[in-house]
Amino acid sequence: MSAVDDYEMVVGLEVHVQLLTRTKAFCSCSASYGAAPNVNTCPVCLALPGALPVLNEEAVRLAVIASHALSCTVNEISIFARKNYFYPDLPKGYQISQFDRPLAEKGKLDIGTNADGTPITVRITRVHMEEDAGKSIHDRYPGATAIDLNRSGVPLIEIVSEPDMRSAREAGAYLRALKQVIEYTGVSDANMEEGSLRVDANVSARKRGETRLGTKTEVKNLNSFSGVERALEIEFARQVELIERGGEVTQQTMLWDANKGEVRPARSKEASHDYRYFPEPDLPPLQLSLDWIRRMCEDLPELPAAKRLRFANEYRLTPVEIEVLTANPPLAEYFESIVQAGADPKSAANWVIRDVRQLLNAGADLRTLKVTPEALAQLLGMVRDDTVSHAAATKIFAIASETGAMPQDIARTEGLLQERNEDALAGWVDQVLAENPDVTARFRAGDRKLLGVLVGLVMKASKGRADPKAVNQLLSARADAGE
Amino acid sequence: MSTSAVGAVRDAFERMAAVDAGPTGLNCILWTDEAHALAEAKAVDAGRAPGVLAGVPFVAKDNIATTHLQTTCGSRILEGYVSPYEATVITRLRDAGAVLVGKTNCDEFAMGSSNEFSAWGPVLNPVDRTRVPGGSSGGSAASVAAGIVRIALGSETGGSVRQPASYCGIVGVKPTYGRVSRFGLVAFASSLDQVGVFGATVSDAARSLEVIAGRDVRDATSADCPVEPYHAAATSDLAGVVIGRPREYFPSSLDARMARRCDAALELLRSRGAEVRDVSLPHTDLAIPVYYIIAPAEASSNLARFDGVRYGPRAQADSLREMYEETRTRGFGPEVTRRILLGTYVLSAGYYDAYYKKAQEVRTLIARDFHEVFDSGVHLLFTPTTPTPAFEFGAKSDPYEMYLNDIFTATANLAGVPAISVPIGDIDGLPIGGQLIARHFDEQTMFRGAFALEAARSEAA
Amino acid sequence: MPIGPDDVRHVATLARLSVSESQLPELVAQLNGILAHMDALALVKTTGVIGTEGVGDSAMPLRMDIGPPIPLVHALDVFAPEVRDGFLLVPRLATHESTGDDESLE
């Protein structure tokens, strides 16, 4: 048993999420990405002398929705504050954020279930609004850092968790659950690669059984969920080794280097961060009426947990099936439209999970999928009442995903409908009996075991079009008739 | 004075030359462009903006953003900076037909009470060129006192309009906090700053405030509160108006001649029908300590943006840290440096509660004093604007002694109430002003008192 | 609480101002002179008093989520010290600050 096993990891996460507004938090500049450097700037986000911030109401609305989705209490009065520090991509020399009185507090997020089925819950300390900084590019020009302020002033929420996670895996689970909730509310793309979701981790180590928290370090520059988990493992191991060697963890900021796969101290603690927070005098307190706050809560879309519960009750699906179908709102909606179109939930689930996801994995987009839920529902109906065989159904689905034609038309034009016509069936049966005299003789002599063989031969003769049940009945009838 | 805009603007420039308004003389006006001003005047004469101030020339303090003339805040750190956008107050004056003829000298970033702290040299008091014009809006006050213009924009944080108005013998107004847009006013202390106006007469001040007052969507602290026709307050007398005389503003240490001038002014106000009462504002003596914590604290943050990255001159250096420190150390003068250090200190870890937080609490008590007096049926307060007339250059070497100049004016900024300084005579030929303070957004009654006092004095004379 | 030279040095670093050792004694004296007057506040009883957060108790007005932004009548490269390809340039950050992420967003 290595030393690491005697220790417990304690993790709290600070997640910055960019809100999907048209314009920036405090000015009317476009908040969209991809513009040429410093094109989306104005006197306010350039911090020109004399310019003043005016808060974007949509940013407030989205922040409140996200707070509700995380079961936070939204404060009727919250106060913006200045966080003072010098950095070239921070034009005012301070970030407008919230400190003493944040927008929302005391929430929680379920990130999974324990073995005994009880939920694993992470407490949310607070959700506060703030503005993004600009972008510093260090490797573009020799000896110079290039500053692009298009991002400066874009609205963010910072979601701060309690130190409730006990492993890198739990941290990963928290982030995936958080990302899913944010996606469900639609307040952000929550895309870590594009930077619309950013993670800082506070991690400390303590002997198992110990209740006091150890000295934490803050790990920054985490650029993917897997990166977060790796960085936490590595930093945790570093701390444990340090402690084991009788050393002490120093509270500092660490940087994750994904390429080197290492964690290193960010900067000397010289002028140890002293942000000199004080209430932002350019912005009066933000006052929200109780019933507006309540209305925002009522307008919430169905959240992942609720959807999973409903799917279990309404459709009687397995946990695994539910997990897959509720991964994101569009997929869940696609599934439910199939059911609404009359399909049986179970088979709808099977088809979505197997065949539809195959198409998506191959790069198809749910919104432009050629097979509409109605089409798939129709196909499932044809399988149910044996109008087509399973093999034929798969073929039809493939064609539909290419052409977008309706299954019934495809089945007809491709001749995939099962044949029930008495004469046609009789024709194949006669043919088979004639071509296999000895089998026929033994069958007629009462060897009913041969029924299956004959049915198979008839199916072959009909190239799969004959309805096996009908053939079965016909042959049995002949035998009984002693013909 | 000529009746056309072009004529009026020509007169203004002739007067600048006559009084030597430039660096070799009064040094009250820093930046001008006569050709551009005349072009604007022509447009006004041609019918552009036929407003209440059509053709009236004005000057603006160098900390108010203008797109044609420099905006340096009297500081090297903004040397040569021309704003790419225009302050709301400038736009409103121009839309009313007024023509900007110059930007005026001031204490660096409006930090000072004597105009000795401008990077572009001190302003001389037109009444006595051996004395300071007051500050920080000294250049605007001197421009009006010298007869170059009848109206001028200044800015107030602790008395920077009223005090120079009193030293220069003109009218100066500090409106209610939120009455006038701060958009385009370079911030010193955001919770105290307010654009103010100077006028040769109360009427000049009233008409110009009328134009610039009112809600601006670009300033979240500008109030949505109806603007009355201030010039109309001239007609009425003071029947039914109760004027309080706060004893804290008349300490035994106050210059006896100053006290007598004030009593004479109060007599005149009585003669117009006002009732005068003794009142008390018990927390007055705490105003200067509170002010000199809150103002530097906010300033230390507001002035962080002057980092040489986006505008203004930049010191050449190899590292970013050097660039910051060189640019800022060279760019800021001694008083601004002092206040940034002081403000950073009172906000820094471990001192916030003892200084900044405590000051904000005491500030509440100071504001409460005013509410209680006004709730007791008092409409206006009358006080001296300053303890003394204009002093000589270099007379106040100790920073705190300089700060005490604001002792009678800073309270109105801390409480957010409107106040006006009106000439009430002189001491040894040096003008002094009396201050009328009103309740929040009651500029109308404030002007009513000011008009009455002005009228009574001209009749008495 | 008297200010010492180290306080002034620390505060100067925070404010990105360089204070020469020769200026230091005078600055320390001046700041202490000013702060001495501030100690009067410590004697004032303010229990239960809510500090003034800005003046005027009006709620914050919000703007609609629409453009256009306030225009610049002079372009960035007219007033900025150094612009290349649309970027603002500053001297490369010293190594201990070499990664923007540790401070550029917190």
Ligand SMILES: [Mg+2]
């Ligand atoms: Mg943050």
Ligand SMILES: [Zn+2]
């Ligand atoms: Zn902008």
